[in-house]
Amino acid sequence: MESNMAAVSDTIAPLSNAEAVDAPRVGAFLIKPIEVVSALLLALIMVLLLAGVASRYVFSVPVIWIDEVASISFLWLAMLGSAIAIDRNEHLRLTIFTGMFPKRAQAFINTLSLLVMAAFLLVMLQPAVEYVMEEWYVTSPALNIPNSFRVSAIAFGLFAMLGLVLSYAVKTSTLRDLAVAAALIGAIAGAFWLLSPALLRLGNINILIFLVGLVAVCLVMGVPIAFCFGIGTLAFLAFSTRVPIFVMIGRMDEGMSSIILLSVPIFVFLGCILDATGMGKAIVDFLASLLGHVRAGMSYVLLGSLFLVSGISGSKVSDMATVAPALFPEMKRRGHQPREMIALLATGAAMADTVPPSIVLIVLGSVAGVSIAGLFTSGFVVAMVLLAVLAALARIKASGENLRNVRRAPLQAIGRTLLIAAPALVLPFLIRSAVGGGVATATEVSTIAVLYALVIGIVLYGGIGWRKFYGMLVETAALSGAILLILGTALAMAWALTQTGFAQQLAAFMTGLPGGWMIFMAATILIFLILGCVLEGLPAIVLMAPLMFPIAKNLGINDVHYSMVVVTAMNIGLMAPPIGIGFYIACKIGNVSPDEAMGAIWPYILALLVGLVLIAAIPAISTSFL
Structure with missing residues (x-):
């Protein structure tokens, strides 16, 4: 399996000309x-x-x-x-x-x-x-x-x-x-x-x-x-x-x-462990044995795997790089078109980005002063809403799926894959419950999760050599450095904006919009859809959160509810062609031409937008379990 870092570096243009790669x-x-x-x-x-x-x-x-x-x-x-x-x-x-x-x-x-x-x-x-x-x-x-x-x-x-x-x-x-x-x-x-x-x-x-x-x-x-x-x-x-x-x-x-950001490199490293030990593949194999025989079953497996694996790695790239190689060959055999598979992979990764331990949620909690425990609890529920709309669309799309040679897995096979996957399946729920329940901070939980994954991964899923371990540490340092430098320069830019008085003028304008909080929420969705396309997730959040969150608070919008709308809109923009960077990463991982996949992704984007409207219009989805 290609490493998730290779997938990123191959998708993003080199620092020099093509001959120098x-x-x-x-x-x-x-x-x-x-x-x-x-x-x-x-x-x-x-x-x-x-x-x-x-x-x-x-x-x-x-x-x-x-x-x-x-x-x-x-x-x-x-x-x-x-x-x-x-x-x-x-x-x-x-x-x-x-x-x-x-x-x-x-x-x-x-x-x-x-x-x-x-x-x-x-x-x-x-x-x-x-x-x-x-x-x-x-x-x-x-x-x-x-x-x-x-x-x-x-x-x-x-x-x-x-x-x-x-x-x-x-x-x-x-x-x-x-x-x-x-x-x-x-x-x-x-x-x-x-x-x-x-x-x-x-x-x-x-x-x-x-x-x-x-x-x-x-x-x-x-x-x-x-x-x-x-x-x-x-x-x-x-x-x-x-x-x-x-x-x-x-x-x-x-x-x-920020001390909260200490968990970012640790969760990135956790994603590397997931990839290196095969813990993610164990989860995929279990879901495939459980659901693979039903119509749209492999689509359900792909979405469910992204949902669960995201709860371990915290990284969209790691999620897609873990799930796609394990499922795409069987999906092709059943008649799924590569462009449809890429569309589902990309939008599924956008759906799963609110599942703890999402790095985006950790950064948002840090820059906007929102409870990370609240974000983790709400993010789990919001992801399930988006999962439901994508699964419904996948079912509609699967009307012509070829199931002639597909058989239900024996109970013995399901039990065996469950036994293998059980230690890995525990991890996402451990992370969510520990942070959401206030037992430990995100940083503390990240270190415990790494220790757990290392021990379980090495003992039950295959060892990690010292050379590989060193490579994972360096890989994590590089990705973390790229993320944190964006945060540093974006915060400097956001500070410069606030010093001009622009933030106060924006607040006055947005507060004075007719229609109250609903119009403001619609404007937020539009802004973060566009910023998600152009700037990717973290820069958009660090740049705009100091400007937008005080306005939302003045309008009486719950900060966790607003966070869910912001992150979901931003993730949809990230996967929206022709600019969304995440869409091209998904195409690279699935080895499908962006031109071929571009036409197929729009129904899935529309499904996510339907879910986003529900999340924005019904605050209880985000706040009822807080």
Whole structure:
């Protein structure tokens, strides 16, 4: 089975031109030590958190300094992981537009994208160093050491990323492209600097110029989303305000340092364990033996597997990469068209993204201040509503399914697959009940789940070699770094928006809309459908949650109910062609052309929209079990 990380990196365009994809890793001398340190940091974080759980719940003696050491390690992991993600081409970016240009133009645009990233990193280095110096006078409460030991990770990470980006630029671009791209960036920056007195007088029009226009141009060029947000915010602060760039580093630090986010890399690692040990396949095999003989049975199995597997991995990519290879061959044999299978896979993954331990829900709880226990409880119910509408459509679509050679599995076979799958089936319910019941935090549960999965996976499902284990740690660091850098730059951009007074103006406008909370909910659905297509889930949430949630609260909308509408709308947008990134990932995993699958997915998108309208219009779906 392909690893989920390979599926992502193959779907997202490379950082350099097409001919350079197989080029030697020019930053190997730098990246190898970073990979080793990142793997050690992730292992240290998990050991520390397990020790903290044991000291608190077993020995009733909480160890205060554990959280501080974990926090320091976490920021270093995020920044080092961001560097690894550049080396592995795992930073999320929009590529649909770059492919429309002629091949020669694509090479120049890729060079320009690299130098835009390098310019951002170079400019941010000085304020990052100043931030380290300022934080020397702030000491941590438990360890009593300067906070500079923690925040120096930002400066080092920026430096490492700059070295890697420049290495790729020199290795994969022509001298002419490098010179022209550098001159173009310098000319644009110089023009903005000369116009800055006039820009200062434009007020909120600068939001359209920098935070919308410049960000959109960078997205079209294929610049990674984290850097698009960072460049837009940097230019906005530098050319249209008197706010020092130094402040932006502090906002990025805040975005990446929330203790709640510690569970993100751990749940990502849990998804790797699921893939490596075959625990996910055991769940799929059990559901296939139970439901495979009925009409639309394999569609039910696919949806049910995504529902259950999502409750372990927390990652859509991991879910799809686990389920599709196990089910698609049998579905093809029964007459399912590949395009229909991809449509069901993509929308099923969108459905399952509210099932705990959804990384999106964890991030949303962190940035919007919503109870993660409440989100986990509500997310389970909301996913069942979406599961029901997709299953109903799958039943209608299965009218011509070929069941001539399909037989009901013997009870003995069902019992055997249940016995094999039982330890894996326990895990999603363990996670949901522990967090939803308030027994433990999401971070604590994630560490317990990893320990459980490691022990059960190794003992019952096959061992994990040390080389494979190390690869999983590095893989997790890279994906976590890519996620957390997006959170850091998106939070900086959201802060810049709020400082302009735009948030207050938006609140006044949205509150004054006729129709009350229902019209506001309809506007929310439209906004997050569009943002889900363009920005993917996490950036859209971090960017808009600080603006939209206070308005929802003023209108009397329950924050958990609103969260479910936001996440569901965003996930539907993520899977909606022609822009939705998740749709292309599903096509890559299923080895089906996007052009072929594009026409088949719309009925499933419509089914999800029906479910979304029900969720938005009936608050009790989201709140009745809180």
